[in-house]
Amino acid sequence: MAKFKPAGSTKKLPAKSARAAIPCLILVLLGIAAMCLLFYLSLQSGTS
Numbered sequence: 001m002a003k004f005k006p007a008g009s010t011k012k013l014p015a016k017s018a019r020a021a022i023p024c025l026i027l028v029l030l031g032i033a034a035m036c037l038l039f040y041l042s043l044q045s046g047t048s
């Protein structure tokens with residue numbers, strides 16, 4: 001018979017996940033800023 005481990009038996013490292021979240025957060029913020037810039041430029045080109 002195979003031995004199964006419980007789902008929560010592995011130890012989590014919060015410092016590693018927090019360090020990995022910083023570049024992801026930067027990419028998300030850059031994406032939001034790019035979308036806002038494109039929306040602003042499209043509004044400006046429509047009014048002139």
